[in-house]
Amino acid sequence: MRPVIGYIGAPRGDRLVGALTSLIIRISGGRPVRLRKPPGPEPRRVDGLILLGGLDIHPSRYNAEMEVESRFDLERDELELAWLDIAFARAIPVMGICRGLQMLNVKAGGDLHQRLDPEVTKNWPNGPLGYALFRKPVEVLPGSFLASVFGAGTLRVNSLHRRAVRAVAPGFEATACGADGGVQAIEARGGALRLGVQFHPELLPHRRDMRRLFDRFIDACRTRIRADI
Template sequence: MKPVIGYIGAPDGDRLVGALTSLIIRLSGGKPVRLRKPPGTQERRIDGLILLGGLDIHPSRYNAEIEVESQFDLQRDELELAWLDVAFERSIPVMGICRGLQMLNVKAGGDLHQRLDPEVTRNWPSGPVGYALFRKPVEVLPETFLARVFGPGPLRVNSLHRRAVRNVAPGFRAAACGEGGGVQAIEAQGDVLRFGVQFHPELLPHRKDMRRLFRRFVDACRTPQKTDN
């Protein structure tokens, strides 16, 4: 049977992102299900969980004060944390994309930078065309899940985030780094595949390496997972 992959995206808009995510899950051998309600009111069996990009996570989630005014989505924060509870309790694989990486890190006990160095971001484009075409290099670290997918070393990705991981959560490690050593990916140290990337592989379905990333994730969701100790 195809593994059921639940995913959470922005509640309004971003239809293209949702459609591409659903498509690439299907192409990878999974059955996509969009999760719009908490598990208590929308009980579904899921074999994997993907958290997509979107508005910033409220700093109170990692015991911080607001340093930079931004748009927040408290309802989505609650929804994602509830489904992460299910994933952690049932040893379900998790993939976080951009905001999803940040939420995975926060859920596991890490925190975030609320503002990146302006010298790093000042030349980044801001419009949709620039976002679609912009690429930057990141370094995939050896002996990680991402290294098995992409190979260790440089990788060009589509990433324009203004917030980032500060302290990696206990039980996790950095899997890729960017300019100045900033964390660009994390992964759990354990038997269950849980990782996050600060770029958007769902928007690069034409690249074989990005499709391979989703296939490896769906394959992990198909394999029985060991229980957390």
């Protein structure tokens, strides 16, 4: 049984990210489908939803004034929110990666820091090479879904985004944090599996623990199918 995993990425560019995501979904037992349009009156079946990284989310999405000039993609905001409506209504598992974590948090009623402390981020690299090589420690909290995947304690990850969760959405909790106390992962309390990570597991397919995260997510999607049969 291969669950259909819909994923949303940047509409232009990021071909490598899309290819790696599709590959790791297949390796983990899912059938990847890239979602490029909002769901229609009879939306196609998806058994899981993955939101990838990309440009910043417009502050209007979380009722904030713009504090920092940035690059936004309003069409993608609409696309992701529309598919999240479907996922929430149908109890479809969701995983958000980087920007995807932030959109999941915003959709559920949380908000974001529009800029992290420049002193914290000044030595962070930019671009694909930076994500490939840069690592920083985060603490995975015990008792969480992530702890069941990675184990509780220190995990070294490729987390570089300059924006981050400020207020965690109602019904969610932070399940990993950085050395500065910043939120590095969130999970829903109960119900369908909904989690977000600030790092990029899809860019680390050579790591068994990162592949295990996708394995477990797709297992949750498969379990949901069986429950519906």
